[in-house]
Amino acid sequence: MNAKEKSRAYFNAHRKSRLARGGYWRLDYGHVLAEIETLRPESLIDIGCGPGGFLRAVQKRFPEIQLNALDLSEEMAGETQERLGRSAVVTVGDAEHMxxxxxxxxxxxxxxxxxxxxxxxGALNEMYRILVPGGTLLLNDMDCAAPIRALANWVFPRLPGGDVKMYTRREITEMIQNAGFERWYYRKISPFSFLCTARKE
Ligand SMILES: C[S@@+](CC[C@H](N)C(=O)[O-])C[C@H]1O[C@@H](n2cnc3c(N)ncnc32)[C@H](O)[C@@H]1O
Incomplete structure (x- = not known):
């Protein structure tokens, strides 16, 4: 099985599991919500939405935002749809070919x-493509000290969940730039994670 097949099978099998409902990274949501507070967008789409915990937090705090979601796993997409209700548009699909x-x-x-x-x-190019001009990407993922990153990148292909790689700050910001974003701001928000804000001019 390749990484995508592993991700899809793993998350399809974990619709109701505690892990799939969010781990330590839920602590990062506050930082992302604070950015949304300043942007007050009309519409938002969450890519790789999982079981919808983040979008549920957005919905509770900003009920006026039109919510959308995309996930590779049919079960995760189904769970998100169930939690958000019919006003949300939830799509099953690959972030690299939306x-x-x-x-x-x-x-x-x-x-x-x-x-x-x-x-x-490919996914960042797609995120750029689906944004309106003047739209904003809020990208949150892992960023650990180099030895932990090296260990994680050794372990990832051996895990069942389709984890591929903890990308470096340099890799992320180069890809953001290559996708066409003109202004971006990358910051560590915890010892384990970053938030990168990037704007499509
Ligand atoms: C660790 S979970 C994070 C879920 C959620 N964003 C959260 O904050 O809890 C990773 C999610 O990415 C999804 N995913 C993995 N590869 C994907 C891809 N190529 N396109 C879209 N979603 C993908 C998985 O199905 C899973 O729901």
Whole structure:
């Protein structure tokens, strides 16, 4: 099985598990929500939404935002749809080849999902494509000290969940730039994670 097949099978089998409902990274949501508070977008899409915990927090705090989601796993997408209700548009699909029209969303979020993507440049190109001009990407994922990163990158292919790679700050910011984003700000938000805010001009 390749990484995507592993991710899909693993998350399809863990719809109701505690792990799939969010781990330590839920602590990062506050930082992402604070950015959303300043942006107050009309629409938002969460890529690699998992079981919808982040979007549920967005929905409770900003009920006026039109919510959308995409996930590779049918079960995760189904769980998100159930939790958010019918007003949310939830799509099953691959972040690297999104079955979505371009120029639609004011904000794209992606929390703890990009380390599952074997071709993250393709996903970032897609995130750029689906944003409206002036839209913002909020990208949150792992960032640990180099020895921990090296260990994680050795362990990842041996795990069942389709984890691929903990990308470096340099890799992330180069891919953001290659995707076409003109302004970005990468910051550590915990010893284990980063949040990168990038704007499509
Ligand atoms: C660790 S979970 C994070 C879920 C959620 N964002 C959260 O904050 O809890 C990773 C999610 O990314 C999804 N995923 C993995 N590869 C994907 C891909 N190529 N395209 C879309 N979603 C993907 C998985 O199905 C899973 O739901």
């Amino acid at each position: 079955p979505l029209e371009g120029g639609q969303y004011n904000v794209v979020t992606c929390n703890m999902s990009i380390h599952h993507y074997p071709h993250p440049q």
